[in-house]
Amino acid sequence: MRYSKLFGKSRKSIPTDAESANAKYLLKGGFVEQLSAGIYTWLPLGLRVLRKVENIVRQEMENLGAQELLMPALHPKENWEKTGRWKTMDVLFKVKSQTGKEYALGATHEEVITPLVARFVQSYKDLPVHLYQIQTKYRDELRAKSGVLRGREFGMKDLYSFHRNHEELQAFYPEAIRAYNEIMNRMGMEIRVTEASGGPFTEKYSHEFHILTPAGEDALVICGSCDFAQNKEISKFKKGGECPKCGKTLSEAKGIEVGNIFDLGTKFADTFELSFTDEEGKKQKVWMGCYGFGTTRMVGAVVEASHDERGIVWPKSIAPFDVQVVEVKSKKPEVRAAAEDLIRDLEQHHGVDVLYDDRDDASAGEKFADADLIGIPLRLVVSEKTLAKDSVEWKFRAQKEATLFPSKEVVGKVVEWVNA
């Protein structure tokens, strides 16, 4: 992709007060554009990152044995009245049709998936079943803030699991934790699985998945020696105290919650009469778990956890492109020709995703600054200087040093690195 042709380039000034790193860099870098408070357009560069996040999530859901479907965002009022949440969920957007019919805009999907599953599940043979979607959610937040971290319209993966009994649900629960850990590992993020309030449906804890960063909204009590972590809201333990798991000293940290998992018990199954016939022909309640993961929020959380004063440092697995090639403008036509050759070789012969900064109206300094802002993991420079040495400059975004590689070797090295 030629940067000169890309829609949504970097901007020196951004229209809104960007109070958080993710808002600042995603807006400045041309990843997103704000339409209204908490409502963003994903520009081509940002959409590439979001799709990569979604695909990693999708693959791990498939590995978990879950099936993908797609539920609507317009939900009949009656479904939400049945659970009482039409009145109690204050972030629920409500819509009235010209026909008089009222809808909620889906803030979550228990009210839709439970009656759906009730239509298809009859026998113990139909269970367990695990269903997920990657879909847009709507929440009427009083104060949308922190860039794409807390929006009124946002992307989410929501998985729901349905089980014959509580034991089966409890056996699946750690499988879901493992899948979430795998997702985070693949995105190069460190995560804390944090015990939190289980909500009104259970006496047990729920689990939140936090990326540790000072920009986090949640305060956590964590152990530096073992994996103990609790949301401060529910924790009986304090900073400086003794870890209940390993006895070492507890500390406090801030985290961004990117996922959470809940044991819903039979709460929604009761409301929507979701039951099945067991091996003995008896009617039994279905047990449910739900497992959320914020896809758009994840993009923002990665920026919060992985940036420096110059811009974003994308993990390779979700970077918008593998490589950014900076061509330093020159009057010598050989420089452009060398850059074009390199691009052709990388893109067409080896299928490497390249963002090629071919702008004629940007200085070397502007191009380097934009490359740092955009944060693609590997930067290659083609200039008069590199050409004089028959070389290409190679620099990782996350490192300070640049090295020169002979032009002949560089494509092979890139392909090796991309596939590593």
Add this chain to the structure above:
Amino acid sequence: MRYSKLFGKSRKSIPTDAESANAKYLLKGGFVEQLSAGIYTWLPLGLRVLRKVENIVRQEMENLGAQELLMPALHPKENWEKTGRWKTMDVLFKVKSQTGKEYALGATHEEVITPLVARFVQSYKDLPVHLYQIQTKYRDELRAKSGVLRGREFGMKDLYSFHRNHEELQAFYPEAIRAYNEIMNRMGMEIRVTEASGGPFTEKYSHEFHILTPAGEDALVICGSCDFAQNKEISKFKKGGECPKCGKTLSEAKGIEVGNIFDLGTKFADTFELSFTDEEGKKQKVWMGCYGFGTTRMVGAVVEASHDERGIVWPKSIAPFDVQVVEVKSKKPEVRAAAEDLIRDLEQHHGVDVLYDDRDDASAGEKFADADLIGIPLRLVVSEKTLAKDSVEWKFRAQKEATLFPSKEVVGKVVEWVNA
């Protein structure tokens, strides 16, 4: 995929009055489930079809040089007031936040993309630019009907093009027509490019893309000898009259509109002050075109145009799976073993997408009926009978005859057919 594990299997009775073929077969086959009038959940089987449609559309948009982005569905009221459509568009869903802020649910996106492009386009060097999204639209239809053909919530690809002058827009317009023709060809559908009313912004025609089927909502005047076609609403010509293009006799036909393209002139650019500086440093208006394509509607239109009394006949390019393997239940364990071997070979060794009807509680007759209902293009049968001849039965959904192929040859033949 094992049919016994698939969520959303075929149903003998469906809960709603399915007045159209697409509603009937998509509901009975377990492709979609109706949540409310005009609002559907896409079950795993249906979502596979929808994703294939989306991917074909996406590829052809990329071939056209368009860039993908993703705009929100919640649009600030102010944007829609600027164009006057807050009041004049009667299908606009309106939402009021607890903060007092009002939004429209996006029924189309000119009100969002025009100011967006105005923020990024300054110079003639930034034009032309072609931007599209595949996104969910909301329209408060008085009467949602015809299954997934006219919904209140539906999927759409919307492309917008931005040009330096009218000539450039007019030169792009036939490119867009070609891309739409290519999309339809790849889905195995015959299409009529139909002249229709250009709407309030132009004196010219717009163009609609119709799939011809008696189930169509639109009446068209068409020529059987050349490609002349007009929507009856605007046509001066009549059935039995003389074709203005080739002189042969005109007839009437019904069509389902799956796409449309409009020359928007400078209407929205005027409203949102979208202009650019030309080569001489003068400010100029930007010219716009818009190009819609109903992705969910397309799925329904294909069913209308390609079914028989037993069910759907999917074109290969958008079928949910390439092959359906029917295992006829047998007490001989060799039958299951042979089916499992075949599946393993197809799926794991050759990457063929197989729906494997492994149900123990369904008769051969039920399985054959379901295979016809679901409409996967190729059906393979493994039974005691085929096994006795060391063969597999091969039958195309669109043909009547079944043939026996030696078991050893069948995988090779399937792979050859899939890649053809």
